[in-house]
Amino acid sequence: MGRSISRFIRAITLLGMMLSLPTWGSTVGLLVDASSDQILAFKQQLAIQLPSDTVQVVTVSDLNSLDQAKIDKWLTLGPNALNQLLMRFNTLSSPVLAMFLPEAARVKLSTQYSQKFTTLDNSPDMVKQLSLIRALVPQARQVGVFHSSQLNINKPEFNKAAKRFGLSLHWAELKDPLDWDRHALKVLADVDLVLGVNDDALYNTTTIRSILMRLYRSSKALIGPDKGYVRAGAVASTYSGIEETLLAAASWSRGELSADSILENPYFNVNVNTQVARSLNIVVDDPNALIQQIKESTHER
Incomplete structure (x- = not known):
């Protein structure tokens, strides 16, 4: 009995010593x-x-x-x-x-x-952009998506995602931003606003002014395709910048994020051009509230 108690005390002492040792990270x-x-x-x-x-x-x-x-x-x-x-x-x-x-x-x-x-x-996730549209303009139902012939995108997948937010996507190839064809003009007339996509052949520093001018004349807001276009005149966009990159790098290092070949940054922020939003009668009370709405709605889905 005495030897059993003695062994138990030694085991507890050894365990305490092990727990007190410093833990070395990576x-x-x-x-x-x-x-x-x-x-x-x-x-x-x-x-x-x-x-x-x-x-x-x-x-x-x-x-x-x-x-x-x-x-x-x-x-x-x-x-x-x-x-x-x-x-x-x-x-x-x-x-x-x-x-x-x-x-x-x-x-x-x-x-x-x-x-x-x-x-x-770090490129904006289209699901988050759709959620941003729902949070910014809850009455919107029809969304135009203009793209170049070079865009490689799974349209059925994004149509399905939009439907979950109560939105319908109308796609149109824009062959010349300076000279919109009949189909592109019809799509623009039929939609409530426009969602910009990650398509460098269409959305770039050379074309963005012409696209925005056409949308302004039609009183249609542009959401996205990224933070830089908000400065140019788009109403808003989600984005992942330095701070969000830092958070993702730390989470990945801790083993909290996947090690797949491509890791979509789960951390994001929202940039809003309040002046343009106001001119289009879009009310933005609190950008932080938009972020929370997007997190909640994308998590639910």
């Missing part, structure tokens, strides 16, 4: 072309989000003398940093999250190298 390598004040600020905020980990800024020039085994997870900023990492290490045992990677670069690098990596996609 080393997260933040790979950049060159360090800067902005990079150091990003690293500092990331370190706050990952208190158990060590965040280390690594420049591409450091790769030649770096022991890759010392980095448990890689975060890369921009296409060159990712390219240099994949070129320097033929096989990486550490997972990689590529941030601010254009789609063309993603396709090229995933084809060029066998090494797997996850790309953080």
Whole structure:
């Protein structure tokens, strides 16, 4: 009996010693072309989000003398940093999250190298944009979607998503933003507002002024396709910027997000051009309330 109690006490003491030992986190390598004040600020905020980990800024020039085994997870900023990492290490045992990677670069690098990596996609999610429309203009039912011939998109999927929000999408190829054909004009006349899509062949700095002028004359709001177009004159858009990228990078590092080839950023914000909204009789009382509405409605669906 005495020996049993003694063994029990020793076991409890050993367990207490084990629990009191410090827990060592991962080393997260933040790979950049060159360090800067902005990079150091990003690293500092990331370190706050990952208190158990060590965040280390690594420049591409450091790769030649770096022991890759010392980095448990890689975060890369921009296409060159990712390219240099994949070129320097033929096989990486550490997972990689590529941030601010254009789609063309993603396709090229995933084809060029066998090494797997996850790309953080910051482009606005159409479901969130549809939810934004419902929150901004609850009376809207008909939504126009103009696109170029180059747009590759699953129309039935988005038609189905729109239906869940009580919206109907009207698609029209816009061959010339300066000279709208009869079908495009009819769609514009029939809809309550227009949803911009991620289509660089149509929505770009050369064409956006002409598109917005046509919509203004028809008293139709443009939602999206991204934050930059809100500054140009669109009414509003969801977006994921630096702060949202930081949050996603921290969540991925903690293992809370998927490691698929493409990771849609779950964190987002809303940008509203209140002056344009007011001119189109769209009332925006509280942008933060819009964000909450979108979160609730997309979660429900």
